[in-house]
Amino acid sequence: MSQIPGKIHELTVGQLSARSGAAVSALHFYESKGLIDSRRTSGNQRRYTRDTLRRVAFIRAAQRVGIPLATVRDALAQLPEERTPTREDWARLSGTWRAELDERIDRLGKLRDHLTDCIGCGCLSLETCVLSNPDDVFGERITGSRLLGERKPG
Numbered sequence: 001m002s003q004i005p006g007k008i009h010e011l012t013v014g015q016l017s018a019r020s021g022a023a024v025s026a027l028h029f030y031e032s033k034g035l036i037d038s039r040r041t042s043g044n045q046r047r048y049t050r051d052t053l054r055r056v057a058f059i060r061a062a063q064r065v066g067i068p069l070a071t072v073r074d075a076l077a078q079l080p081e082e083r084t085p086t087r088e089d090w091a092r093l094s095g096t097w098r099a100e101l102d103e104r105i106d107r108l109g110k111l112r113d114h115l116t117d118c119i120g121c122g123c124l125s126l127e128t129c130v131l132s133n134p135d136d137v138f139g140e141r142i143t144g145s146r147l148l149g150e151r152k153p154g
Contacts, residue, residue: 010047020056027056035059035073054084066104067097
C-alpha cells in the first residue's frame with residue numbers, strides 16, 4: 001500500500017484508489033453520484049482532498065451492510081461542507097439505519113424459509129406462492145404459469 005507523505009494535501013485518483021481499496025471506476029461513480037468531490041487541475045486531472053479517504057471508507061462501510069447509495073448521499077449531505085464523517089456521525093447514522101436493516105433481515109429470513117415451498121411450482125397464481133405472489137394478488141386478475149405484462153388490445 002502506497003503511503004502518502006504528510007505534506008501532500010491532495011490525492012490523485014490512483015492514490016485515493018490505492019489507499020481506500022476502491023477501484024478507480026468506483027471512485028468516478030461515487031463522484032458522479034455526488035458522494036465525493038474533486039477539483040480539476042489545469043490538465044483536467046482529478047485531485048481529492050485527504051479527507052475523501054474517510055468519506056470513501058464511510059461509503060464502503062454503508063454499502064457492505066446494504067445501505068443504498070442514495071441514502072448514503074443524503075446522510076453525507078447533512079454534514080457541514082467539506083467535513084468528513086466522524087465516529088459520532090457514523091454512530092448516529094448507523095442507528096437510524098438499524099431499524100431498516102433489522103426489517104430487511106426479517107424479510108430475508110421469511111423469504112429463505114419459504115424458498116423451498118416455491119421451487120418448481122411454476123405458477124404465480126397459487127395462494128401459497130409467498131415469494132412471487134404474496135396473498136395471490138395476481139390470481140384475482142390473471143391465470144396461468146407466467147406473469148406477463150398486461151397488453152393493450154391493438
